[in-house]
Amino acid sequence: MMGLKESLLKYELQREIEAAKKLEKKEQYDKAIKHYTRAAAIYRRLAYNAPVEKAQTMFDRASRYENIVKYIRHRESVESLKEMSPSVQNEIIQSIIVSEKPETEWNEIGGLGEAKRTIKEAIILPFIESKPPFVKAQRTILLYGPPGTGKTLLAKAASNTLDATFFDARASSLLSKYFGESLKIIDFLFKKAKEMQPSVIFMDELDSLGVRRGADVSEATRRVVGQLLIEIDGFNTGREEKILIIAATNRPWELDEALISRFQKKIYVPLPDFEARRSIFKIHLSQAELKGVSFDKLAELTENFSGRDIANVCQEAVIRMVREENPELESLTSKQLEEYVLKYRPLVLDDFKRVIEEIEPSVKLEEIEKFEQWGKEGFFESKREEKEKLYERLADLERKKKSLEKAKEMIEKEFLQRTIEKDSFNKMLNEYEAQLIQIKAEIEEIKKELGKPPSD
Ligand SMILES: Nc1ncnc2c1ncn2[C@@H]1O[C@H](COP(=O)(O)OP(=O)(O)OP(=O)(O)O)[C@@H](O)[C@H]1O
Ligand SMILES: [Mg+2]
Structure with a gap:
């Protein structure tokens, strides 16, 4: 049984880590380092007092936070990873993508019966060797729901059940400031996950890769999403690997549709009833x-x-x-x-x-409505506004096309009756024709975008 002193320490620990992450996100690195360092120290203290079988995990965690500190310092002092020696590079990448064996049990998660069942099903299948070829496991899962509802817990419990290596690949840490690093990190992540199977790749804060089309995002983010799409595609279609990708977000509407669609299973993690x-x-x-x-x-x-x-x-x-x-x-x-x-x-x-x-x-009630709405809309809510605009434009173009065609018809009739000024009529006709071609092309483009069949 956990002593009071120990639970106080754990409480403090949690606060340090939360504060550190927040500050890191705000790019207040000096302050973040202080909190990470304190977290590491607390883990060491806990390790000294822990029973042997737990002590190793505690020490690992302590060094994990020490590594993060190292990484942040490096990030401040060198221009890019390329300037570091390969062993330092490796160490830094490892600290970004932390691997561990979580100890979360299903019974430490209250409620969420539906979500638990779905995840359990999803994770069990790939591990059954003998099954007919048409039984395919769903190995990419997106958990979405308000903050603090158990998404991370679910991912950890899944990992624990599989006795898998858990790769904590927060999306924000994949988004390295230096584009070259990001791709390297992602590459490393998927390679390592394969190497250390069974693995769970947990991509938390997926929304920090929020790149709804048209939104103002950096080229680097786009490239990272692109690379992730490729990795996940290869993974969805590839041969059975004992790797599960679980992503979590509390702002699903900010996600790129292409990215959302890659997840075979989407699970809502609601507020507890x-x-x-x-x-x-x-x-x-x-x-x-x-x-x-x-x-x-x-x-x-x-x-x-x-x-x-x-x-x-x-x-x-x-x-x-x-x-x-x-x-x-x-x-x-x-x-x-x-x-x-x-x-x-x-x-x-x-x-x-x-x-x-x-x-x-x-969590505010309006937010809950937003989640439920997003789920109901079949995950396309994020694109609704964009689509509505396209439909408007389409209707507009169809109208223009009709009137142009009518005008053209009339001119052609006139043209046949006329004997003089044929040239200027011809010119007008050509102009109309060119406009029509342009409009038709745009109509086809929009239809493609909206997933409608072409006109003819
Ligand atoms: N269903 C639950 N059962 C038991 N504890 C819970 C549950 N949901 C949340 N908690 C408590 O809240 C903490 C945070 O939960 P968790 O990290 O899983 O939330 P999250 O959904 O991942 O949130 P975020 O979207 O902010 O990342 C847990 O460590 C746990 O103490
Ligand atoms: Mg979480």
Whole structure:
């Protein structure tokens, strides 16, 4: 059972990592480095106190964050990867695409029965050697849904079930500042995944590759998406490899359609309903001492809360209780901390109520509607506006075409009756003809774009 001190450390750890990632995204590298370094230090501390079988993982994670720090420093100081020695290159690429063996179990994920079932089916098939050739496994899965609902957990549990190597390939880290690096990283990722089968490639934050056509995106992003499309295509059609690609996004409407269409399975990961909230509370409080706390009541009080919100409520309630019971904690030196015995009491409903009252659900209701809408529209919502414009333009062109044809017809009639000014009539006819050809070509173009059959 996890001690209180350990869970406090883990809580701190999570906060450090979250802060680091946020700062890194904002390109505040100096600050990000500080948080990553602290995270690494906490992992080392946890490792020293962990049972042997877990210690290795903890050390691995510590060095993972140390590597990220190294990478960020390098990124600051050198122009590009090309300038580094191959071994440094390798090390850096490895730190970008972290591989690990996650320990998340299915029963640590509350609710999401449908999503769990689908993923389990998808992951089991490729691993059954003996099956008829027409039974094809779906090995590319897109998880979409609001933040903090369990997408990453699902990917990790899948990886754990397969005892697979988990490649944490956040899309944002694939988007290296230097175009040459990105392609190298992607190439390395897929090669390594093949080498270390069974593997799960987890592409989190897929939306950072959001390149809806027409949007203003960099050439580098386009190339990265292009390369990914090629890799995934080869993978979808290729022979059975024990690799699963799971991508996650909380802004699916920003994704490129070509990219979305490559995923054989798209799974909605929604906010937890009453039952799911109940079980998420149970999961997160499985080790806590409670007195008179009803899970029904907790679920009732947290409508519209995400799994992450609920996890935060639980942690916050514990932390506040600890603070209350140990007012002297803050003033202790680290030497004293080592010997300190933490005082605590069971948690009561009021501890939770206080926290819940202060926490706003992190996901807005309008956002939920957007997700549901996007799912219903058959994933083409992202293109609707664009399509509507095309339809308008098409109607406009068809109208022009008709009137031009009519005008042409009239001129031709006139032309036959006339004996003088034939030349200028001829010129007019030619002009109309040229315009018609142009319009017809554009009509065909648009029809192709809209997936309609050509006119004749
Ligand atoms: N269904 C759930 N069951 C149990 N815990 C959950 C669930 N959903 C979220 N959590 C808690 O919230 C944390 C964040 O969940 P997770 O990382 O899976 O969210 P996510 O959907 O990947 O979010 P994001 O879109 O922000 O990446 C988990 O570590 C866990 O503590
Ligand atoms: Mg996630």
